[in-house]
Amino acid sequence: MKKPFFAFLLIVVTAIAIPAAGLWLTDGQKTAPKKEEKEPTVEVIRSDTQKTESVPLEEYVAGVVAAEMPASFEKEALKAQAVAARTFILTETLKGQDVTDTVDDQVFKDEDDQKKMWGADFKKNKEKIEEAADETEGEVLVYDGQPITAAFFSSGNGQTENAEEYWQSAAPYLISVVSPWDESAPNFEQELVLTKQEVEEKLDVSLPSSGEVGTVVDKTTGGRIGSILIDGQSFTGREIREALGLPSADFNMTVKGSDVIVETKGYGHGVGMSQYGANGMAKEGKNYKDITAHYYPGAEIADVQSFLK
Structure with a gap:
C-alpha cells in the first residue's frame, strides 16, 4: 500500500x-x-x-x-x-x-x-x-x-x-x-549491495573511498534515520530510502571497494x-x-x- x-x-x-x-x-x-x-x-x-x-x-x-x-x-x-x-x-x-x-x-x-x-x-x-x-x-x-x-x-x-x-x-x-x-519476520534484517557509482548518481554526491557513508544528524521516534549528511548535503531517511529503493528508512551504508553495502531493518x-x-x-x-x-x-x-x- x-x-x-x-x-x-x-x-x-x-x-x-x-x-x-x-x-x-x-x-x-x-x-x-x-x-x-x-x-x-x-x-x-x-x-x-x-x-x-x-x-x-x-x-x-x-x-x-x-x-x-x-x-x-x-x-x-x-x-x-x-x-x-x-x-x-x-x-x-x-x-x-x-x-x-x-x-x-x-x-x-x-x-x-x-x-x-x-x-x-x-x-x-x-x-x-x-x-x-x-x-x-x-x-x-x-x-x-x-x-x-x-x-x-x-x-x-x-x-x-x-x-x-x-x-x-x-x-x-x-x-x-x-x-x-x-x-521474527524474515525481512527484519537485510543486506543489499549497490554499486558506488549508482549511489553517487542517484543521490548526486561523492562518496568516500571506503568506510561509513554520511553522518546521521538525528533519528526519528521510531528509530529510523531522521536526517543524514552525505557529502555536505542533508537528506531525510525517507528520501534515501526512496531514491535507492531500500526496504526501510532504518539503514546503515558502508563503502567497500566499488560497492556500497546497505544494512536495513524492517520492510516498509x-x-x-x-x-x-x-x-x-x-x-x-x-x-x-x-x-x-x-x-x-x-x-x-x-x-x-x-x-x-
Missing part, C-alpha cells in the same frame, strides 16, 4: 441513488426488507486492463487481504488486516478518490489472480481469508467518530513510526508504538500496523481487536453502514 492517505473506492448500495460524500447508496425496493439490500460495492481500476470494475465490498476486502498478507498468517492477524483494508477503502471513498489494485492504493487480487498465486492451495486459502472478512463484516476503525487512515506495512524495526516523521502529517492514532514481534514505511507484528500478537493469543487497538491507539470499531447514509 503506497501512500499515507491512500486511495479508496466508490461504494454503492441499490434502489434510489443518493449521492452522499462521494458514495451512491441504494436500498433496493422501497418495500423490500433490510436483509434484501444489496451489498455496497467498490469501484476498482484494474491495472492490467485500465478498466473500472465494481466489486462487492466484502469480496474486495477479501481480495485485498489475499494480496496484502500471507494466507499462512494467523486468523486473527488476517481479521485485523480485513478491518484495516475495509477502513482504508471507506476513507478514500469519502474523499472521492479513485482507487487502483496496486501498491499505490491497496493491492487487490480477484479469484483468477488468487488461483494463479496459490495453485493447489487456492481453496484452503480462499476459505480462510473469506472467513476473516466474514467474521469482521462491516467493521471499520474510527477516531473521534471519523474513519481513520489505516496505514499498514510489512514489518518494522521493533517500533512503528509517528506519521508526521515520515509523511509530515500527524494523526493521533498513527503514533510510534513498540513492535517486538517484528524480529513503518507507519500504522506492522503485518508481522500483527501475526506475532495473534500467535500470543491476542485477537484482532487487541491488534488494531495496539497499532492504532485510540481508534475504535464502528459499522461501515453508518457512513453510507
